[in-house]
Amino acid sequence: MQNPRLAGRYAKSLIGLAIEKNQLDQVYNDMLYLQSVCRESREFVVILRSPVITPDKKRAILESVTNGKVSEMVAGFNRLLILKGREASLPEIITAFIEQYKVIKEIFVVKLTTATEASESLKSTIVDKIRATTSLQNIELKTEVDPDIIGGFVLQIGDNLVDASISYDLNMIKQQFMSNDFVYKIR
Incomplete structure (x- = not known):
């Protein structure tokens, strides 16, 4: 992240405006769309960060990518970023916005790592168990496959x-074998 404080401030401003205009969920969906564009197109991010490309050209590219796909509020926000010369921070601002949105909506991200792809029934069972044993109700489950864990699962809930x-x-x-003096002396 180039400048997390700047990204946080711009994201907070956009969230404040979206709440004021009662468009928070729409703006969140727009940010998810922009995040997918940034992830899928490395060239798009390179263009935004390039000092060689003029602001007018960047605005035209950004508008062609988002034309009709984002709300007027987000389109205006993008124009403001270009006007202020902050368009290079757009990916970081998007990430900060999504994080702040999840805090406001009390959405907790839970990461599940398994050796093979987790079934839908396993995912729903884990989410139900988390809801039953904690005070967390709005849970976003992210899954990851890591064959190195051999079997079982690793569950990360915040810092736990x-x-x-x-x-x-x-x-x-x-470790138990290595710390056992009797087994250690046999070798």
Whole structure:
């Protein structure tokens, strides 16, 4: 992130305006669209950050990408960024906006890592268990596949980590063998 304070301030301003105009969910969806554009097109981000390309050209490119796909508020916000010379920070502003939106809406991101693709029933079971055992109600479950964990799962809820993977269990057994004086002397 180039300038997180700047991104946070612009995101906070946009959230404030969106709340004032009662368009927060629409602006959030627009930001998700812009985030997908930034992720899918590296060239788009390079153009925004290029000092060689003129602001007028950047505005035309940004408007052609977002034409009819984002609200007038977000289109105006994009024009403001270009006017102020802050268009290079658009990806960071989008990320900051999404994070602040989730805080406002009390959406908690939970990361589930499994050795193979998790089924929908497993995902819903895990979300239900989290809701039953914690005060978290709005949960966004992100899944990741990591064959190195061999089996089981790793669940991250904020700063808390639940490692129920086979690789973790094997490492714990290895540590127990290494710390056992009797087994250590046999070698």
